[in-house]
Amino acid sequence: MKKEIKAFTLIEMLVVLAIISILILLFVPNLLKEKAQVQSTGEAAVVKVVESQAQLYELDHDDKQPSLTDLVAADMITPKQVASYENYYKENKSETPELAN
Numbered sequence: 001m002k003k004e005i006k007a008f009t010l011i012e013m014l015v016v017l018a019i020i021s022i023l024i025l026l027f028v029p030n031l032l033k034e035k036a037q038v039q040s041t042g043e044a045a046v047v048k049v050v051e052s053q054a055q056l057y058e059l060d061h062d063d064k065q066p067s068l069t070d071l072v073a074a075d076m077i078t079p080k081q082v083a084s085y086e087n088y089y090k091e092n093k094s095e096t097p098e099l100a101n
Helices: 010-060 068-073 079-091
Strands: none
Touching: 010 068, 010 079, 068 079
């Protein structure tokens, strides 16, 4: 009596790999688009935070218009937020920034 070995054939394995490859090709471009959209939304949120901090700075400093450097020096925003703020306005050239560097 011969013992029957249960295993996948080479053809079955190739079919599964082909299906997985097709699914990856379909989903990766969509994930990259979503990542760019999330980054853009995040930068827009940082712009609002920086502008809010600038208004708070004006209230504390007799309506003096702050620069980004002033806000960093006052420890109201971080250099990373400054980079995001500047990057947002580089990507959205139709909008003008409220604050100068």
